[in-house]
Amino acid sequence: EAGVAQSPRYKIIEKRQSVAFWCNPISGHATLYWYQQILGQGPKLLIQFQNNGVVDDSQLPKDRFSAERLKGVDSTLKIQPAKLEDSAVYLCASSLDPWGETQYFGPGTRLLVL
């Protein structure tokens, strides 16, 4: 079974630029999550989708972050404009069930904002 795919794996941008991350969840998984992990901390949930609807985006900085999951499969997370404090690893995860009993994580995208 293929795992959660993410791209790119690494990205370096300057502040005020925009960036987008892509995630392809495990086939058949209806629930998709985006997490932000700052160095030395545990992952923090940014947004959760159930199919193509948003379940929780309470911790998403909506003035600069946006996410979509068209057709309930792939998802993109965008930052525009980026700030220095956005430097982090962005993790995508998916689960078969909506209550997230087991979440499967991708390898993450490491973002450095200069």
Place this chain on the structure above:
Amino acid sequence: DAKTTQPNSMESNEEEPVHLPCNHSTISGTDYIHWYRQLPSQGPEYVIHGLTSNVNNRMASLAIAEDRKSSTLILHRATLRDAAVYYCILRDALAGGTSYGKLTFGQGTILTVHP
């Protein structure tokens, strides 16, 4: 969200058992106890979860105290590949709204395994 407390770091020797503790004194009756681990430069990986009874799988065992205020993840024979950050997380099985399926990660325990 119910909180968990874990030691910042632990050390073990290869091929010895490792007991990783987690305190969750404010756990509610519908909270499942989940353990994930994160190897260097990888995303977190599910290890095990349980509600009241002890659980075993191919990766580890989970021992849950009778009052459920603490639990212990047991790696029966540590290998160098078990060196990772281990997260103990409570998930409310009946949470609705924005808490549905939510995992709140803490700092975790950094496990170092010596050869």
